[in-house]
Amino acid sequence: EAGVAQSPRYKIIEKRQSVAFWCNPISGHATLYWYQQILGQGPKLLIQFQNNGVVDDSQLPKDRFSAERLKGVDSTLKIQPAKLEDSAVYLCASSLDFKFSYEQYFGPGTRLTVT
Amino acid sequence: AQSVTQPDIHITVSEGASLELRCNYSYGATPYLFWYVQSPGQGLQLLLKYFSGDTLVQGIKGFEAEFKRSQSSFNLRKPSVHWSDAAEYFCAVGLYNQGGKLIFGQGTELSVKP
Numbered sequence: 047e048a049g050v051a052q053s054p055r056y057k058i059i060e061k062r063q064s065v066a067f068w069c070n071p072i073s074g075h076a077t078l079y080w081y082q083q084i085l086g087q088g089p090k091l092l093i094q095f096q097n098n099g100v101v102d103d104s105q106l107p108k109d110r111f112s113a114e115r116l117k118g119v120d121s122t123l124k125i126q127p128a129k130l131e132d133s134a135v136y137l138c139a140s141s142l143d144f145k146f147s148y149e150q151y152f153g154p155g156t157r158l159t160v161t
Numbered sequence: 162a163q164s165v166t167q168p169d170i171h172i173t174v175s176e177g178a179s180l181e182l183r184c185n186y187s188y189g190a191t192p193y194l195f196w197y198v199q200s201p202g203q204g205l206q207l208l209l210k211y212f213s214g215d216t217l218v219q220g221i222k223g224f225e226a227e228f229k230r231s232q233s234s235f236n237l238r239k240p241s242v243h244w245s246d247a248a249e250y251f252c253a254v255g256l257y258n259q260g261g262k263l264i265f266g267q268g269t270e271l272s273v274k275p
Binding site: 102153157 | 253
């Protein structure tokens with residue numbers, strides 16, 4: 047069974063530029079999560095999807111971050127414009143269905159450096 | 162508010178020695194608890210989980226953890242550490258009434274000396 051795929055693995059941009067990250071969850075997983083992990087901290091949830099609907103985006107800085115999961119499979123997270131404090135690892139995770147399965151499987155992450 | 166505390170930022174143990182990583186949580190209901198491990202440049206791998214039942218849970222790679230409700234703790238243990246166990250370890254509580262999202266501790270970095 048293939049795991050959660052993410053790309054790119056690394057990205058370096060200048061502040062005020064835009065960037066997009068892509069995630070492909072495990073096949074058949076209805077729930078998809080995006081977490082932000084700042085160096086020295088644990089991951090923090092940004093947004094959660096159930097199929098193509100948003101379950102929780104309370105921690106997403108909506109003035110600069112956006113995310114979508116149009117067909118209920120792949121997801122894209124975008125930052126526009128980026129700030130220095132957005133430097134972090136962005137982790138995507140998926141679970142079978144949050145209503146009855148609480149195990150989340152994580153991808154390798156995208157390391158973003160904003161200069 | 163829900164929170165997870167890992168009091169030790171960095172621990173060093175000798176290869177072959179026993180290991181205990183501490184985790185305390187704050188949550189108003191019965192928690193779902195997890196331990197994840199993260200190697201450099203890698204994502205998070207699930208070591209073990211507690212949902213209910215037996216409070217001593219076994220995981221992969223020889224790890225175990227014990228849930229103690231009275232102490233709000235879920236400490237991770239391993240009887241004999243291997244050099245390959247060097248990594249960052251994260252404790253997390255799953256909020257089953259909030260979409261199952263995970264609240265993570267800040268992590269404990271484990272170094273293993275020969």
